[in-house]
Amino acid sequence: QQQVKQSPQSLIVQKGGIPIINCAYENTAFDYFPWYQQFPGKGPALLIAIRPDVSEKKEGRFTISFNKSAKQFSLHIMDSQPGDSATYFCAASRRMNYGGSQGNLIFGKGTKLSVKP
Amino acid sequence: DAGVIQSPRHEVTEMGQEVTLRCKPISGHDYLFWYRQTMMRGLELLIYFNNNVPIDDSGMPEDRFSAKMPNASFSTLKIQPSEPRDSAVYFCASSSMVGAATYNEQFFGPGTRLTVL
Numbered sequence: 417q418q419q420v421k422q423s424p425q426s427l428i429v430q431k432g433g434i435p436i437i438n439c440a441y442e443n444t445a446f447d448y449f450p451w452y453q454q455f456p457g458k459g460p461a462l463l464i465a466i467r468p469d470v471s472e473k474k475e476g477r478f479t480i481s482f483n484k485s486a487k488q489f490s491l492h493i494m495d496s497q498p499g500d501s502a503t504y505f506c507a508a509s510r511r512m513n514y515g516g517s518q519g520n521l522i523f524g525k526g527t528k529l530s531v532k533p
Numbered sequence: 534d535a536g537v538i539q540s541p542r543h544e545v546t547e548m549g550q551e552v553t554l555r556c557k558p559i560s561g562h563d564y565l566f567w568y569r570q571t572m573m574r575g576l577e578l579l580i581y582f583n584n585n586v587p588i589d590d591s592g593m594p595e596d597r598f599s600a601k602m603p604n605a606s607f608s609t610l611k612i613q614p615s616e617p618r619d620s621a622v623y624f625c626a627s628s629s630m631v632g633a634a635t636y637n638e639q640f641f642g643p644g645t646r647l648t649v650l
Binding site: 457461505521522525 | 537575576578624626638640641642643644
């Protein structure tokens with residue numbers, strides 16, 4: 417119930433293409449769904465996040481689509497560029513409360529994206 | 534702000550030796566997380582602290598692993614004795630509670646690449 421399943425493991429697209437990365441979760445108590453981007457030799461960094469009260473969130477070329485009934489969410493990268501080549505992680509968590517044990521992020525296994533020039 | 538600082542960046546040691554990884558969280562953050570990243574298992578949460586107190590250590594693989602947070606600006610992860618299967622990249626992350634309840638945006642350090650021969 418704590419798992420977040422991410423697919424595909426790897427993805428290769430041409431510059432300008434629209435890679436889509438999918439994630440699914442089981443725990444209906446999750447109410448925060450961030451995506452992290454990781455470049456080689458670096459730590460993951462927050463890219464964009466969504467809460468389940470909306471079905472879509474867009475920031476620049478990055479869009480999260482969220483389907484609460486299906487317990488799925490996905491990341492779309494519009495007009496992808498070689499500089500977007502990185503590993504992307506979806507995650508899920510419950511809201512944190514003061515001093516509580518809730519709120520730690522559960523990460524998917526990651527998707528390695530390569531954008532060819 | 535300097536971000537989350539980890540040291541050393543690389544560590545090569547021999548099986549059986551003690552290894553200590555260090556982390557300085559972002560000033561003012563009251564949550565600190567230790568993760569391990571491998572190709573096989575992805576990002577695994579090992580332990581996290583709130584206000585220097587360990588909240589959940591269920592991810593610590595075995596008694597050879599221990600973590601401490603003696604003050605708000607420093608944490609260590611120790612492996613004693615180390616084994617080749619401990620080879621991984623270890624990340625420290627920190628986050629902050631704002632208001633009565635919040636979502637867990639974590640800021641990751643650059644990681645420590647550990648190789649146990």
